[in-house]
Amino acid sequence: MRDATGRPVGPAALAAVLGLLALLGAGTTALQLTGAPSAAVLVPAALALASGTGAAVLAAGARRLPGRAGRPWRALALAAGLLALGQALAVARAGRDLAAGGIEELPILLAVPVAVAVAVQLLPPRAGRRVGSRVLVDGVVVTIAVGVLGGVVLDDLLDGLSDGRPGDVAGPGHELIAAGYPLVGAVLCGVGLVTVTAVPEARRRSATWLLASFVAMATVAVSGAVGRTSDGAAAPGWSVVTVLAWLAMLGTGLCAAAADRAATAPGGRRALPLRGAVVAHAAASVALLAVTGGVLAGRPVPAAEAAAAAVLLLLTSARTLSWALDAARLTRRLERTEGWFRALVHSGDAVTVVLDAAGRVTSVSGPVAAQLGRAEEELVGHALVPLLHPDDRDLVERVAAALRDGAPDGLPATGRLAGVDGGWRDVEVSGAARTGGRRADEGLVLHLRDATERRAGQRELERLAYTDSLTGLPNRARFMAALEGALDRAARGRRACVLLVDLDGFKSVNDVAGHDAGDRLLCEVADALRAEARSGDLVARLGGDEFALLVDAGPDAAMALAERLVARLDVSRRYGGADGGVDGGPAGPVFRVSASVGLAEVVTGADASATVREADLALRTVKAQGKNGVRASGEGLVEASARRSRLARDLPGAIERGGLRLVYQPVAGVQERRVLGVEALVRWDHPVLGPVPPEEFVGLAEDDGLVVPLQRWVLETATAEHARLLAGGRDLKLGVNISVRHLQARCLVEDVTRALERSGLPARLLMIEVTESVLMDDDERLLAELAELSALGCIVSLDDFGKGYSSLAYLARLPVDVLKMDRGFVSGIDTDPRGAALVGSVVDLGRTLGMDVVAEGVETAAQREVLVSLGCGFLQGWLTGRPVPAAELPAVVDGFDPGLLGAREEPLSVP
DSSP: OOOTTOOSSOHHHHHHHHHHHHHHHHHHHHHHHHTOTTHHHHHHHHHHHHHHHHHHHHHHHHHTSOGGGGHHHHHHHHHHHHHHHHHHHHHHTBTBOTTSOSTTHHHHHHHHHHHHHHHHHHSOOGGGOOOOHHHHHHHHHHHHHHHHHHHHHHHHHHHHHHTTOTTOOOOHHHHHHHHHHHHHHHHHHHHHHHHHHHSBGGGHHHHHHHHHHHHHHHHHHHHHHHTOOTTSOOOHHHHHHHHHHHHHHHHHHHHHHHTOOTTTSOOOOBOOTHHHHHHHHHHHHHHHHHHHHHHHTTOOOOHHHHHHHHHHHHHHHHHHHHHHHHHHHHHHHHHHHHHHHHHHHHHSSSEEEEEOTTSBEEEEESSHHHHHSSOGGGTTTSBSGGGBOGGGTTHHHHHHHHHHTTSOTTOSEEEEEEOTTSOEEEEEEEEEEESSTTOTTOOEEEEEEEOHHHHHHHHHHHHHHTBOTTTOSBOHHHHHHHHHHHHHHHTTTOOOEEEEEEEESHHHIIIIIOHHHHHHHHHHHHHHHHHHSOTTOEEEEEETTEEEEEESSOHHHHHHHHHHHHHHHOEEEEOOOTTOOOTTSTTSOEEEEEEEEEEEEOOTTOOHHHHHHHHHHHHHHHHHTTSSSEEEOSHHHHHHHHHHHHHHHHHHHHHHTTOEEEEEEEEEETTTTEEEEEEEEEEEEETTTEEEOHHHHHHHHHHTTOHHHHHHHHHHHHHHHHHHHHTTTOOOEEEEEEOHHHHHTTOHHHHHHHHHHHHTOOGGGEEEEEEGGGGGOOOHHHHHHHHHHHHHTOEEEEEEETSSOOOHHHHHHSOOOEEEEOHHHHTTTTTOHHHHHHHHHHHHHHHHHTOEEEEEOOOSHHHHHHHHHTTOOEEESTTTOOOEETTTHHHHHHTOOGGGGOSOOOOOOOO
């Protein structure tokens, strides 16, 4: 049967048949030695059964082999079938001894040429068959030697068996048996030897088993002939030898079929003629010794035997001479090849190092000193591994393992070799091979090359590719690679967290103080992060003012580190202005810089991008809640992210389709005792989420680039509604808040002009309110934009004055007409004398600069009394009127109660 390897006889079938042969051998031996009468029938029946079983197994397996690969085993199945037929005929002629001749001999004799055909079929196809004269000579030598040896032995045995028997004299039958049977065995042995030598590697074991089968067949022939006597009786001992040799012949034939690998490994190299020469010399020596021994013992030597011995001696001598010539030719070829090899090795730039099985250097060649930094004598006789860096001690083992696996995918490999100066030199294993064979104790041949400069260049390129050039920190690529490693460790139970750090106020430093100041700030932050991080943490700069830390700990330790970072980075810094002021000098503005931190744990099953998104979501939540804090990712952040995503998705439609609305809050004059103006405030009632605070969606509009279309809608809507309010004969100013982003877009003047033209509102009644942050943007173009609005006739108001950084020198340059104090100034002034004094200073500042001062957030009568007493002329807040829609505004204005402004009294000055 054909097994999984494509052989005609599988292991299971072979074991079963060999077991059967062993049982039959034991049974027939017992029958013959005991002289049982049934042996004449049972023994040939057992041989017929064994031969028939072998023929069936071989035929079934040969049918499954492709093409030429199955031919030898079909022939062997035929030979086994002929042997089975002969033994079946012997059973039919029960009563005759196994050794007696008869019709049953004919199929057995026919099996011999069929067996020879098996050997021929094992040889390569005729086009690729190169047997060679030396192989043929070896086959002829073995044939003659076996024939001479068999003739000597068989002739002596037959003579011994016939001694003392009057009817047994040497005759033609004696001569035929003495010469014919050894000749059959000799031919089989010679053909088998030629086959073993000439077949390719894939069939060498198969041919060797076939040779053993031929030897067993020759044994059957000789022992069968010896068993014949003049009266036709067979000696029991020789009959046992014949039967066992028969079974051995069948078993070795099956082993030959099981060892055939031609179907899966066709071709391959042929064996060297050396094997055949050794076998031929051994056979010739034994045959010549047998002839010589017979002569010394007084045995007469027939002429044919003497001639065969002479031919054998001549052929052996000729084969010995050719052997010597081959050895001389191979020696010259080896010397020439070695010379070529040495020239090749010394002409290259690599060093060839030969290691024995123990790892000791046995030979080095090439530019050793130039490539390895050591003299040849410092390497030969020493182990290579101790000379390698401790981290690279597995280099030789890695190379050996790659070679054992069949393909050195790990090459070239690099390691560090100790130099005589105590330094380390990078060496590259550019190639490797075994010193021979596949033995466990074999050595290695390594080709080494100095790679110090190249490796240094590679390390520098890697450093540049994975390092931020400004801060020297790892960059985003390096951080993401380290995060991938942390995810792998998380699968093994090791915890880690990601911190994303974003600076609050960096843009102001970069825009006002200049990019050099921004770069210095980033370097200072990088140093602070390095100082706070632990030894096992990775600090990286992802880009801009965003940093990241990979914390080798759980959320508790990561949160503690994040809180320390927030506390350390929450400082005020002073940098020189864009005009080149000295850093730290009095001309430089003071910037409040802080940090917002988002935290996410590295969890099993996530990927690096998802983990960073989680941390970024937490960071955005901190930003939305006022900055300068820490937030960890979680379910609440998912909800916040979903809300922000929903608002960001719906805001453009709300702007385009009128989903927003305006309300107006009155501004009252203390001296005028009436409403002098209103401030337009935008509101958004989301159809699903409900009312959205202005600070939420206005900040979202600024982040997503929607603030210009939003405020363009506010300008056009507010001016149109205010124009309708003025049509009733009221004289009121309109205040509209404008983002600095709108100013920076350089389209505010155009948008204001268009809104005024469409509504017909006089420019003198429109007050453009910009936040105090405009003072931090030292840009002449912004100053020119405000100047154009003032020249247009609009009133320019500085909103939320005192909330942030204010430069009085720059304030004096701005075309500002109104200062609106932040509500933080008003809160608590009725109980805090220092707060009241500060408000008085702002009022005095406005009076000095010729600006009106408006107090925002006035909610109580006590606050109003203090403000009025300090000389503040304009009030805005819930005390004087809450924001109302445009439709309700005429009633609010016309029905305003002057008593809300208190009794008339002269303003007091604060000393």
